[in-house]
Amino acid sequence: MRTCLEIRNVTKEFPGVLANDHVNLQLRDGEIHAILGENGAGKSTLMKIIYGLYQADSGSVSLYGQEMHFTSPRQAIQAGIGMVHQHFMLIPALTAAENIVLGGEPGKVHYRRKENEEMVRQLSKxxxxEIDPSVKVSDLTVGLQQRVEILKVFYRKAKVLILDEPxxxxxxxxxxxxxxxxxxxxLQGIPIIFISHKLDEVKKVSDRVTVMRAGRTVATVETNQTTPQELANLMVGREVVLQVAKPPQEPGSVVLRVDGLVVVQGHAExxxxxxxxxxxxxxFGLAGIDGNGQFELVEAITGLLPAKSGRIVFKGRDITKTSVHRRTAAGISYIPQDRQADGLILDFQLAENFVLRDFTRPPFAKAGQLQMGAITHHAERLSESFDVRPRRIHSLAGNLSGGNQQKVILAREVSRDPELLIAAQPTRGLDVGAIQFIHDKLLDLRREGKAVLLVSLELEEIMSLSDRIGVIHDGRLMAxxxxxxxxxxxxxxxxxxxNPEKEG
Amino acid sequence: MRKYVRGVLTPLVSVIVALLIGTVVMLATGHNPFQAYGALLSGAFGSTYALSNTIAGAIPLILSGLGVAIGFKAGLFNIGAEGQYWIGSMVAVWVGYSVTGLPPLLHITLAIALAMLAGGLWAGVIPGLAKALVGAHEVITTMMMSYIAIFLTQFMVENGPMMEKGFTPQSPLIRSSVMIPKIIPRTQLSWGLLIAVAAAFVVYWLLFKTTVGFRLRAVGLNVRAAKYAGINVPLYTVLALFFSGLLAGLAGAVQMLGVQQRLYDSFNSGYGFTAIVVALLANNNPFGVILSAIFFSALATGGQSMQLVSGVPAQLTDVVSGIIIFLIAAKKLMQIVQTKIAQTKWSKHQNLGSEKGAQ
Known part of the structure; x- marks a missing residue:
């Protein structure tokens, strides 16, 4: 069988991160080749290199034996690479046919609607x-929109189809x-790259699987000669779990109870x-692959998203419909996943950011007036004890490094003496030292008898810190x-x- | 200290560059720039009369400029200060001539309070609620409400209920009990100046020393973080526009009670629009608004004498203000470009970390 696309020793380094480390991949004609890997394994970077969005530092990409050097997606498309992105790039107000030919319309000034629709109909046959070329994309279901995306790729005469988390x-x-x-x-002989982190789908549809981990392609196996267990092993690896000193401890009374919670965002549950x-x-560690509902769950507990049904009970009180302000005051602290978008106001001074969640309460405010003395004192104390650098409490939060920004958030949320701390991805993007610091603080809270809900995409972190682990998949707790x-x-x-137990 | 230098630097440089470009224009058209700017300066500040008129002209600009600045601080572009100014003027004049028998202090207070309330509601109710509830953009709604206000005022004094007996399209004169006394007789400078300066202090206090101001600024800078901080974002959107209109209404009231003393059929005071430039040049700093209002007022008063003395058309001052706006806007443009670049870098960085490239 001919090799259609070949990736040889591709390496791509970003400042501080080796995103692709000598990646190898061979796509044969007429096969469905799955690429499996955790978040951050380097799948997207590799696809972007193939598609001309990034240029590899070293290594080669060849198509039917010919080495390619794409510097833009346009060149990749011309060479026959067709990519369907996870998030569609369609114009809702245009029809399916218009979206498909967009940017490569036949003819000159005049758009021949009938002819184009006929041509798209032929293409879809x-x-x-099957799609109706004359229907507006906004009226199509997500599945049909995806068909439009795939047809768009074939209209541009793709020889290889890449489906990114389709x-x-x-x-x-x-x-x-x-x-x-x-x-x-x-069956028509079109080779397909299928990117996924869902084992069952990969098992079902692919001919071969290449597993990526930490920027490397760790193995390529024939799908029918492997088991989900083996694939999972390959995917998560067997590195040593970072040891954290965690003395055994009997948990106390229930602080947070979530009961049958349903959260809807956009139109999706x-x-x-x-x-x-x-x-x-x-x-309590919540493990899961990104996009499986863990962050919506957290936002519902903190009050940022409404619960559609179910109950949230905090210290025995139903807080399902309580405002963010009240929940915060009741003793819920929250380290949001996106520290720059949610956790800080970058154009506010550090001192102001330190009181972001409590600026209406004494001693920081009296009768609606901010108490600058108390706010300044608080900021000085926190940046001292959490070692925020530089220690200029009147400089803007946006001027701090990511690690120090996270320290500000951590300091603020921990110093509120919360009953419950919800930490979403608290160590994302931080260096080892900062990670250690944050882990220690979480364990301190545990020792002080506080409840901690830790949401993380890093298995290491979940496993080394959690007393109990909930695994979320597709909005449901698996176990x-x-x-x-x-x-x-x-x-x-x-x-x-x-679920291995169920499948037994 | 560095903060203050940096805060003043951009406006100062903009003004200087604009004046230099003005010089080039004058040279190109065969005028003597020294003579012209000299005339402008002396026309604006050269005599007690000139100085008091410049400051008098600055008063409505300070007040409506503060209004626009509050909006900007909360992330809202109140482009309709002109309309709120007219609503305030109308209410102040109406209270000024129809209410009788009140002692001056009370009468003035009543007129001003109702005018402020009217201006605040004009901006807060329709544009504010529309923005907070359905996301209607305030630039459109405040602008539309502004036209309604201007034409409503026009109607009031042209055969409308506020028209004075006779044929002149104007309202009756307000009662003497409601007139704000002059600081210097036979000039336009009234004790309204005190109100304007006090308003700057109050706005500063509100924005930077109160929890309300903290919330307004938080909403203006980062809506998501504001929600996370437990702030009721829709409420503070409405409040921001309400405060903004309140000050524009106050500007109208002070101008009516202190200078104009009746409503004329003369539209477009222009104050509400110049207020936007005033706030921009001041970078929304309440005390900066005072200086920048005086500057724009000086351009207007000095421009007349520049034309008389040196023959340079007074419109040149419009050119200068135009260039200032352009330079300040260009600075914003540069900032936008810079943040875009930073964001791209940041998102690239994130893509690595989380493999969320396509999201």
Missing amino acids: QYHL TALLTPQEVEELIGVMERLR RVKGVTFEVRRGEI ILPGGHVTREQLGLLMTGV
């Missing part, structure tokens, strides 16, 4: 991707249809009936496991939606 936004039925489409395309408890003196005895493989399987 040819590839068995099932992320689809309903289960639409996933089935997509798998059917991929199988028909395979992101949290689908989640139930769990967090107790005093325990760290709650004791922290001490769980393996990466177990978590990896659960995170991809496979």
Whole structure:
């Protein structure tokens, strides 16, 4: 079988991160080749290199034996690379046909609607991707919009189809249809790269799987000669878990109870009936692959998103409909995932950011007037004890480094003496020292008998800190496991939606 | 200290560059720039009369400029200060001639309070609620409300209920009990100056020393973080526009009670629009607004004498203000470009970390 696309020793380094480290990949004619990997494994970087969005530092990309040096997606498209992005790039107000020919319309000034629609109809027959070319994209379902995206690629005469997380936004039925489409395309001899972190889909549809981890391609295996277990092992790796000194400790009473919580964002149900408890003196870790509803869950608990149904009970009081302000005052602290967008006001001084959650309460305000003395004192004390550098409390938060910004948020949320701290990705993008510091603070809170809900995409972090681990997949809690005895493989399987006990 | 230098630097440089470009224009058209600027200066500040008129002209600019600045601080562009100014003027004049028998202090207070309330509601109710509830852009709504206010005022004094008996399209004269006394007789300078300066202090206090101001600024800078901080964002959007209109209404009231003393059929005071430039040049700093209002007022008063003495058309001052706006806007433009670049870098960085490239 001919090799269609070959990636040889591609390396791409960004400041401080080796995103792709000698990556190798061979795509054969007429195969569906899955690329499997955790978040941050380097899948997207590799695809961007193939698509001409990034240039590799070293290594080569060749198409049918010819070495390619794309410097823009336009060149990649001309060479026959077709990419369907996870988030569609369609114009909702235009029809399917118009979207498909957009940017490469046949003819000159005059747009021949009828002819184009006929041509798109032919195209859709040819590839068995049935759509009505005259319907506006805004009136199509997500699954059909994806077909428009795929047709767009074939209209540009793609020889290779790359699907980046194509099932992320689809309903289960639409996933089935997509798998059917991929199988028909395979019969026509079109090679497909299928990027996913869902084991079951990969197992179902692909001929071969290449697993990526930490920027490297760790293995390429024949799909029918492997097991989900093996793939999960390959995906998460077997590195040593970072050891954290965590003395055993009996958890106390329940601080937070979430009961059948359903959260809707946009039109999609992101949290689908989640139930769990967090107790005093325990760290409850929520593991899951990005986009499985964990952050919507957290925003519902903090009050930033409304709950569609279900209950949130904090210290015995139902807070499901309480405002953010009240929940904060009641003793819920929250380290948001996106520190620059949610956690800080970058154009505010450090001193102001330190009181962002409590500026209306004494001693920081009296009778509606800010108490500058108390605010300044508070800021000085916190930047001292959390070692925020530089220690200029009147400079703007935007001038700090990422690690120091995170320290400001951590200091603010921890110093509020909360009953419950919700930490979403608290160490994202930080260096080892800062990570250690933050982990220590979380363990301090645990020792003081506070409840901690830790949400992280890093398995290491979840496993080394948590007393109990909840695994979320597609808006549902797959299982709650004791922290001490769980393996990466177990978590990896659960995170991809496979429950080994049930399948037994 | 560095902060203050930096804050003053951009406006100062903009003004100087604008005046230099004005010089080039004068040279190109065969005028003597020294003579012209000299005439402008002496026309604006050269005599008690000139100085008091310049300061008098600055008063409505300070007040409406403060209004626009409050809006900007909360991330809102109140482009309709002109309309709020007229609503305030109308209410102040109406209270000024129709209410009788009140002692001066009370009468003035009543007229001003109602005018402020009217201006505040004019901006807060329709544009404010529309923005807060359905996201209607305030630039459109305040502008539209501004036209309504201007034409409403026109109607009032042209055959409308506020027209004085006779054929002149104007309202009756306000009562003497409601007139704000002059600081210097036979000039336009009234004790309204005190109100304007006091307003700058109050706005400063409100913005930087109160929890309300903290919330307004937080909403203006980062809506998501404001929500996270537990701030009721829709409420503070409405409040920001309300405060903004309040000050523009106050500007109208002080101008009516202190200078004009009746409504004429003369539209477009221009104060509400110049207020935007005043706030921009001041970088929304309440005390900066005072200086920048005096500057623009001086251009207007000095421009007349520049034309008389040196023959340079007074419109040159419009050129100068235009260039100033351009330079300040260009600075904003540069900032936007810079943040875009920074964001791209940041998102690239994030893509690495989380593999969310396509999201």
